[in-house]
Amino acid sequence: MSTAGLLVIGDVVTDVVALHGGTALAHLAVGTDTAADIVLRPGGSGANTASWAAHLGADARILTRVGFDTGEWHAAELRRRGVRPHLRVDPERPTAVVIAMVDVTGERSMLTNRGAGGHIGVDDWDESLLDGVGHLHLSGYTLFAEPGLQLSRVALAEAARRGVTASVDPASTGFLRSFGAGRFVEETLSARLIVPNLDEARLLTGESSPERAAERLSLRYGAAAVKLGSRGALMARGGKLTARVPGLPAEVVDSTGAGDAFAAGLLTALLRGADDEAALDAGRRAGAEAVAAVGGRPRVAGSEVGTNQLYPLITN
Numbered sequence: 001m002s003t004a005g006l007l008v009i010g011d012v013v014t015d016v017v018a019l020h021g022g023t024a025l026a027h028l029a030v031g032t033d034t035a036a037d038i039v040l041r042p043g044g045s046g047a048n049t050a051s052w053a054a055h056l057g058a059d060a061r062i063l064t065r066v067g068f069d070t071g072e073w074h075a076a077e078l079r080r081r082g083v084r085p086h087l088r089v090d091p092e093r094p095t096a097v098v099i100a101m102v103d104v105t106g107e108r109s110m111l112t113n114r115g116a117g118g119h120i121g122v123d124d125w126d127e128s129l130l131d132g133v134g135h136l137h138l139s140g141y142t143l144f145a146e147p148g149l150q151l152s153r154v155a156l157a158e159a160a161r162r163g164v165t166a167s168v169d170p171a172s173t174g175f176l177r178s179f180g181a182g183r184f185v186e187e188t189l190s191a192r193l194i195v196p197n198l199d200e201a202r203l204l205t206g207e208s209s210p211e212r213a214a215e216r217l218s219l220r221y222g223a224a225a226v227k228l229g230s231r232g233a234l235m236a237r238g239g240k241l242t243a244r245v246p247g248l249p250a251e252v253v254d255s256t257g258a259g260d261a262f263a264a265g266l267l268t269a270l271l272r273g274a275d276d277e278a279a280l281d282a283g284r285r286a287g288a289e290a291v292a293a294v295g296g297r298p299r300v301a302g303s304e305v306g307t308n309q310l311y312p313l314i315t316n
Contacts, residue, residue, distance in 0.1 A: 004059070041297065098110050121151050140188075152188070156188070194217055227262050261286040269281075
């Protein structure tokens with residue numbers, strides 16, 4: 001990869017994060033109240049990745065669709081973190097919302113309304129978005145609705161025509177299972193790097209071993225970087241493992257955005273010419289930083305609010 005810009009195509013989401021005192025959803029009180037610290041944060045896998053990449057020094061841009069309710073806020077938060085946003089405001093739909101319930105281990109379960117993000121499509125695309133871009137990164141969420149699938153095809157084809165490298169993050173085992181694992185692979189093969197977590201890699205390959213899953217994926221895509229959470233990550237190219245790093249000690253507050261931060265660290269390092277081990281190391285360091293705070297974005301001085309406060313909702 002070159003030192004040119006990074007374009008992310010993906011989602012912007014309003015994250016409602018609820019940190020409760022149990023160790024699983026089974027500890028939520030049914031039919032009554034469960035005490036929790038609840039915060040509102042800007043999120044979305046694509047926007048998180050772009051924000052972390054900018055935080056790490058990349059020339060990061062994002063193509064996304066936001067709703068009529070919070071578009072200005074999301075645009076401001078992206079710019080605050082150094083991202084160049086290309087946002088289409090949907091006049092009929094709200095911005096996507098995710099309610100993330102986070103237990104005391106930092107593990108999360110999510111309720112998702114894709115809102116405007118589920119309607120991003122070819123009409124949002126312009127070939128000039130790839131001007132000055134060395135790498136295109138596609139959030140798998142984009143493919144899981146028909147307009148986004150069409151956009152993904154156009155963007156990947158144009159990137160290939162221009163010689164811009166591409167990668168894809170499968171994003172969600174739930175949506176991936178509904179879409180079809182084999183279909184997902186066929187639609188994204190022109191992305192020569194896939195960045196799944198272990199569950200996604202297993203679903204895409206049928207392999208239980210992280211090593212075998214990475215090797216099989218790299219035979220299809222060319223390269224695969226598999227995220228192993230607290231156990232680190234590994235990289236395979238052309239069917240062979242090329243690098244592996246263990247996890248870093250970290251105080252886990254909230255795992256939201258950790259995989260997005262990993263992808264940003266990995267891609268930013270590769271854009272600078274790092275080898276696979278150094279790129280994995282950059283990814284795990286960003287992931288370790290991400291889990292130490294609430295929400296999926298890097299901290300920015302003066303932009304955060306207390307754990308019991310809400311960001312204001314700005315209406316277009």
